Amino acid sequence: xxxxxxxxxxxxxxxxxxxxxxxxxxxxxxxxxxxxxxxxxxxxxxxxxxxxxxxxxxxxxxxxxxxxxxxxxxxxxxxxxxxxxxxxxxxxxxxxxxxxxxxxxxxxxxxxxxxxxxxxxxxxxxxxxxxxxxxxxxxxxxxxxxxxxxxxxxxxxxxxxxxxxxxxxxxxxxxxxxxxxxxxxxxxxxxxxxxxxxxxxxxxxxxxxxxxxxxxxxxxxxxxxxxxxxxxxxxxxxxxxxxxxxxxxxxxxxxxxxxxxxxxxxxxxxxxxxxxxxxxxxxxxxxxxxxxxxxxxxxxxxxxxxxxxxxxxxxxxxxxxxxxxxxxxxxxxxxxxxxxxxxxxxxxxxxxxxxxxxxxxxxxxxxxxxxxxxxxxxxxxxxxxxxxxxxxxxxxxxxxxxxxxxxxxxxxxxxxxxxxxxxxxxxxxxxxxxxxxxxxxxxxxxxxxxxxxxxxxxxxxxxxxxxxxxxxxxxxxxxxxxxxxxxxxxxxxxxxxxxxxxxxxxxxxxxxxxxxxxxxxxxxxxxxxxxxxxxxxxxxxxxxxxxxxxxxxxxxxxxxxxxxxxxxxxxxxxxxxxxxxxxxxxxxxxxxxxxxxxxxxxxxxxxxxxxxxxxxxxxxxxx
Amino acid sequence: xxxxxxxxxxxxxxxxxxxxxxxxxxxxxxxxxxxxxxxxxxxxxxxxxxxxxxxxxxxxxxxxxxxxxxxxxxxxxxxxxxxxxxxxxxxxxxxxxxxxxxxxxxxxxxxxxxxxxxxxxxxxxxxxxxxxxxxxxxxxxxxxxxxxxxxxxxxxxxxxxxxxxxxxxxxxxxxxxxxxxxxxxxxxxxxxxxxxxxxxxxxxxxxxxxxxxxxxxxxxxxxxxxxxxxxxxxxxxxxxxxxxxxxxxxxxxxxxxxxxxxxxxxxxxxxxxxxxxxxxxxxxxxxxxxxxxxxxxxxxxxxxxxxxxxxxxxxxxxxxxxxxxxxxxxxxxxxxxxxxxxxxxxxxxxxxxxxxxxxxxxx
Numbered sequence: 001x002x003x004x005x006x007x008x009x010x011x012x013x014x015x016x017x018x019x020x021x022x023x024x025x026x027x028x029x030x031x032x033x034x035x036x037x038x039x040x041x042x043x044x045x046x047x048x049x050x051x052x053x054x055x056x057x058x059x060x061x062x063x064x065x066x067x068x069x070x071x072x073x074x075x076x077x078x079x080x081x082x083x084x085x086x087x088x089x090x091x092x093x094x095x096x097x098x099x100x101x102x103x104x105x106x107x108x109x110x111x112x113x114x115x116x117x118x119x120x121x122x123x124x125x126x127x128x129x130x131x132x133x134x135x136x137x138x139x140x141x142x143x144x145x146x147x148x149x150x151x152x153x154x155x156x157x158x159x160x161x162x163x164x165x166x167x168x169x170x171x172x173x174x175x176x177x178x179x180x181x182x183x184x185x186x187x188x189x190x191x192x193x194x195x196x197x198x199x200x201x202x203x204x205x206x207x208x209x210x211x212x213x214x215x216x217x218x219x220x221x222x223x224x225x226x227x228x229x230x231x232x233x234x235x236x237x238x239x240x241x242x243x244x245x246x247x248x249x250x251x252x253x254x255x256x257x258x259x260x261x262x263x264x265x266x267x268x269x270x271x272x273x274x275x276x277x278x279x280x281x282x283x284x285x286x287x288x289x290x291x292x293x294x295x296x297x298x299x300x301x302x303x304x305x306x307x308x309x310x311x312x313x314x315x316x317x318x319x320x321x322x323x324x325x326x327x328x329x330x331x332x333x334x335x336x337x338x339x340x341x342x343x344x345x346x347x348x349x350x351x352x353x354x355x356x357x358x359x360x361x362x363x364x365x366x367x368x369x370x371x372x373x374x375x376x377x378x379x380x381x382x383x384x385x386x387x388x389x390x391x392x393x394x395x396x397x398x399x400x401x402x403x404x405x406x407x408x409x410x411x412x413x414x415x416x417x418x419x420x421x422x423x424x425x426x427x428x429x430x431x432x433x434x435x436x437x438x439x440x441x442x443x444x445x446x447x448x449x450x451x452x453x454x455x456x457x458x459x460x461x462x463x464x465x466x467x468x469x470x471x472x473x474x475x476x477x478x479x480x481x482x483x484x485x486x487x488x489x490x491x492x493x494x495x496x497x498x499x500x501x502x503x504x505x506x507x508x509x510x511x512x513x514x515x516x517x518x519x520x521x522x523x524x525x526x527x528x529x530x531x532x533x534x535x536x537x538x539x540x541x542x543x544x545x546x547x548x549x550x551x552x553x554x555x556x557x558x559x560x561x562x563x564x565x566x567x568x569x570x571x572x573x574x575x576x577x578x579x580x581x582x583x584x585x586x587x588x589x590x591x592x593x594x595x596x597x598x599x600x601x602x603x604x605x606x607x608x609x610x611x612x613x614x615x616x617x618x619x620x621x622x623x
Numbered sequence: 624x625x626x627x628x629x630x631x632x633x634x635x636x637x638x639x640x641x642x643x644x645x646x647x648x649x650x651x652x653x654x655x656x657x658x659x660x661x662x663x664x665x666x667x668x669x670x671x672x673x674x675x676x677x678x679x680x681x682x683x684x685x686x687x688x689x690x691x692x693x694x695x696x697x698x699x700x701x702x703x704x705x706x707x708x709x710x711x712x713x714x715x716x717x718x719x720x721x722x723x724x725x726x727x728x729x730x731x732x733x734x735x736x737x738x739x740x741x742x743x744x745x746x747x748x749x750x751x752x753x754x755x756x757x758x759x760x761x762x763x764x765x766x767x768x769x770x771x772x773x774x775x776x777x778x779x780x781x782x783x784x785x786x787x788x789x790x791x792x793x794x795x796x797x798x799x800x801x802x803x804x805x806x807x808x809x810x811x812x813x814x815x816x817x818x819x820x821x822x823x824x825x826x827x828x829x830x831x832x833x834x835x836x837x838x839x840x841x842x843x844x845x846x847x848x849x850x851x852x853x854x855x856x857x858x859x860x861x862x863x864x865x866x867x868x869x870x871x872x873x874x875x876x877x878x879x880x881x882x883x884x885x886x887x888x889x890x891x892x893x894x895x896x897x898x899x900x901x902x903x904x905x906x907x908x909x910x911x912x913x914x915x916x917x918x919x920x921x922x923x924x925x926x927x928x929x930x931x932x933x934x935x936x937x938x939x940x941x942x943x944x945x946x947x948x949x950x951x952x953x954x955x956x957x958x959x960x961x962x963x964x965x966x967x968x969x970x971x972x973x974x975x976x977x978x979x980x981x982x983x984x985x986x
Binding site: 154156159161166170171175178179 | 696710712724727728771
C-alpha cells in the first residue's frame with residue numbers, strides 16, 4: 001500500500017516538475033499585465049497581437065516553411081539512405097548506423113559551428129544555409145524511423161509484385177512504400193518538431209534578416225520577454241503536442257497489427273488516406289510560404305546588412321526606410337556585445353552597420369573595423385545633443401566613427417513605501433539598513449562598479465588594492481543581499497519581494513509603469529553611464545546608403561518611434577523637447593546633467609585585470 | 624509427349640563461397656506437374672527463383688519455349704509464383720490483390736471484375752473480395768495467393784513450399800485442390816517441397832535434389848520403387864540400408880548369409896548398398912524365415928506397426944506390418960528376391976557422410 005502511494009507521489013512529482021513551468025507560461029499568456037509578477041486579469045490580447053505582429057508572423061512563416069521543407073527533403077534523402085543501409089552487410093550496416101547516429105548525439109553547438117564554417121565557404125548565409133543545416137540534422141531521424149519498418153517489411157511482397165508484372169519502381173511505390181509510410185510519416189513529424197525546436201544550429205547558420213521563432217524569442221531575452229511571446233510559445237507547445245499525438249497514433253498502428261478485425265483495418269486505411277491528404281496540404285502550404293519568403297529575399301537593388309541588439313529598433317521603421325529610399329535592410333540581432341563581436345569577426349555575414357555598447361565600440365575601432373563618418377554629411381545629426389561628443393570620448397575621442405543611438409545609467413530602483421528617508425546613495429546598499437531586501441546585479445562589472453563608486457574610485461580602475469578593497473566590501477555585503485539577479489531584479493521589486501535593486505535605467509522606467517510606488521535614482525557618488533552607438537563597418541561597400549540610414553535614425557519622427565518602442569534614454573534633443581513633462585522629469589528617462597556628472601563609461605580591461613576581477617567575483621559568489 | 628517448355632542448361636549458382644547449384648540440366652514439359660524435392664539447402668528454392676527471374680545463374684542458360692530468358696527480369700516472364708509465406712499485399716483488399724497483375728497490364732475494369740470473380744470461384748472463396756488479407760486464415764490466404772497468380776494466365780505456375788505453413792489436414796485438402804486446379808487450368812506447375820508425401824501425391828514427375836545436384840528424375844512410382852541410390856531411397860520413405868557383397872549375379876551376401884536377388888551386372892565380390900523397404904520385410908514364425916530374429920521394439924503407427932528386429936546375422940531390420948508381435952518374441956525374417964534393391968556404393972564423400980549421419984540417427 002505504502003509502496004503504491006509512494007509510487008503515485010513520485011509520478012505526480014515528475015509530472016509537476018515537467019509541466020508546471022509550461023503551465024505557468026500558458027497562464028502568463030493570458031495575463032493582462034505585461035509583468036511576470038502582476039496579474040491584471042484575463043485577456044486574449046496577446047494572442048491577437050501575435051497575429052497582428054508582422055515580425056512574429058514572418059518568423060512563424062519562416063519556421064513552418066523551414067520545418068516542412070527540410071523535413072520533406074530529409075524524408076526523401078533519409079528513405080533512400082535507409083534502403084541503402086538496410087541492404088548493407090551486417091558489419092557495414094552497424095558502421096553506417098553508428099555514423100548516422102553521431103549527429104543525433106553530437107552537441108548542437110558543434111554541429112552548428114561546423115555547418116556555419118562549411119556553408120559560409122559555399123555561399124552567403126541566408127535561408128538556404130539554414131535549410132541545408134536543418135536537412136542535415138533531420139536525416140538521421142528519418143533513417144531511424146524508417147529502418148525498423150524496413151526490418152519488419154515483407155520483401156516477398158516486393159518480389160510478388162515484380163512477379164505479377166510490376167517494374168521495380170512501381171513495385172516499390174505500390175507495395176513497399178505503404179508498409180514504410182507509417183515510419184516515414186513518423187520520421188517526417190519528428191523532423192518537423194526537431195526543426196521547429198532547433199535554436200543553436202539555426203542561430204549559427206542563419207543569414208541576416210532570417211529569423212525563426214526560436215531565434216526571435218531568444219532575441220527578446222535582453223529586453224525581457226514580451227507577453228506576445230508567451231502566447232506564441234503556448235501556441236507552439238500546442239502545435240508540437242498535436243504533432244506528437246499524430247505520431248503516436250501512427251506508431252500505435254504497428255502495435256495493433258495483431259488485432260485482425262476487418263473493420264478496424266478498413267478504418268485505418270481511411271485514416272491513413274486522410275493523414276496522407278493532410279500531409280500533402282501541409283506541403284502545399286509550406287511551398288506557398290516558401291514562395292513568399294523567396295520573393296522577399298530575391299529583391300534586387302541596394303541592400304544594407306544591419307546588426308543590432310534585439311528589440312532595439314521599431315521594425316516598422318525598417319519598412320519605412322525601405323519605402324522611402326528603396327534600400328533593402330537585412331536586419332540581424334544579437335543579445336550581448338560579445339556575441340556581436342564573435343559573429344561579426346567570424347566574417348560569416350558581411351555587416352554594413354553595427355550598433356553596440358561603448359567598450360565594444362572601442363575594441364572594434366581599435367581593431368580598425370570601423371569606417372570614418374563625416375558627421376556633417378548627416379543632416380539630422382544636429383538633433384543629437386552635443387554633450388555626447390564629450391561623453392563618447394573614451395571610445396571615440398575625435399567623434400570620427402560613432403553616431404549615438406541610446407544611452408542610460410545604472411541606478412537603484414526602490415519602493416518609496418518601504419524606504420524611510422530619501423534614497424540617493426550607494427550607502428543604502430551597504431549600510432545594512434535594508435538587510436535581506438537588496439537585489440544586486442548578477443554581473444561582475446556592474447557589482448564591482450557599485451562598490452568602486454561607493455568607495456570613490458573609478459569604475460575602470462586597474463589598481464589591485466582598490467579592486468581588492470571593493471571585493472572585500474562586496475563580500476561583507478553578501479549577507480545583506482537577498483539575491484543576485486539580472487532580468488528578474490526589476491520584477492522582484494515590482495512584486496514587493498525586495499525593497500531595492502540595482503537596475504538599468506530602461507528597466508526602471510518599465511518597473512515604474514507596473515507599480516507607481518517605485519522610483520529610480522542615480523546615486524550621488526556616480527555610476528556607470530552607457531552609450532550604444534552606431535558604426536559603419538569596414539565591410540561596408542555602400543557608405544552613402546549607410547549614411548542615409550544613420551541620418552534616418554537621427555530624424556525626429558524615427559527617433560521618437562524608436563524611443564517609444566524601447567523607452568531608453570535618447571540622445572535626440574528634438575525628441576526630448578517634444579516629450580510629455582512626466583517623461584522629461586523621470587530620472588530613468590532623462591537623467592539630469594547633475595546626476596551624471598560623476599558617471600563614467602566602461603572601458604575594456606587588459607587581460608590581467610580581467611582575470612583579477614574574475615577571480616575575485618568567483619570568490620564573492622562562492623562564499 | 625508434349626513439348627519441352629522450360630529448359631535449364633548447365634546452371635551453376637553460388638552465394639559467396641557456398642555453391643548452391645552445380646552444373647544442373649533439366650527440362651520441364653508443357654502441362655506437367657513437376658516437383659523439386661530435397662532436404663533444406665539442396666538448392667531447390669534457388670532453382671525455382673532462377674526460373675522465376677529472382678536470381679541470375681552464375682553460369683548456364685534458362686530457355687522458355689525455346690527462347691533464352693536468362694537475363695529477363697521477373698516482370699517480363701510468363702511465369703507466376705506462389706510464395707512460401709503467401710506474400711499478399713497487406714494493405715490491399717483481396718480483390719485489389721488479385722487485380723494487381725491485371726491492372727499493370729491495363730486490362731479494362733469490367734474484365735478485371737470478371738476475372739476476380741472467376742479466380743475466387745476457382746479457389747472456393749467467392750464473396751471474399753473486400754476482406755483484408757490479415758483477416759483470413761492461413762489456408763484462405765494461400766488460396767488467395769494462388770488466385771492472384773493464376774488470374775494472369777501464366778504458362779507456368781511456380782509454387783515454393785506453398786503448404787509448408789498449414790496444418791496436416793489443411794495440407795492434405797490443399798493437395799487435392801492443387802491437383803484439381805492443375806487439371807482445370809491445364810498449365811505447368813513447378814512445385815518445390817521437402818515433403819516426400821506431398822511430392823508422391825501430386826506430381827507427374829519428381830526431381831530429387833541434394834546439394835545442388837539432381838539425384839534422380841522420374842515418376843513417383845519409379846522414384847519410390849527403384850531409387851537410384853541410397854540417398855534417394857532414404858529420402859523417399861523409410862528404408863533398411865545394409866552393406867552387402869555381390870558374390871555372383873542374382874546373389875548377395877549380407878552378414879555372412881547369402882540371399883537371392885534379381886540384380887545382375889556387378890563385378891564379383893563388389894561391395895554394394897542393399898535397400899529393403901520396411902513393408903517388404905516379411906515376419907514369419909521362427910522356423911519359416913531365411914534368418915531368425917528377436918523383436919526389440921514395437922510402435923503402433925495407426926495403419927501399421929513399426930517393429931525393430933535384431934536378426935541372427937547381426938543386422939537390425941525396420942519392419943512395417945499390420946500383424947502384431949510382442950517384444951522379445953522370436954520371429955523368422957524373409958524378403959523375396961524382387962524386393963532387394965542393390966545399389967552401387969556412393970561415389971562422392973558428401974553422400975557418404977550424409978548417409979553415415981543418418982544411420983547414426985537411426986540407431
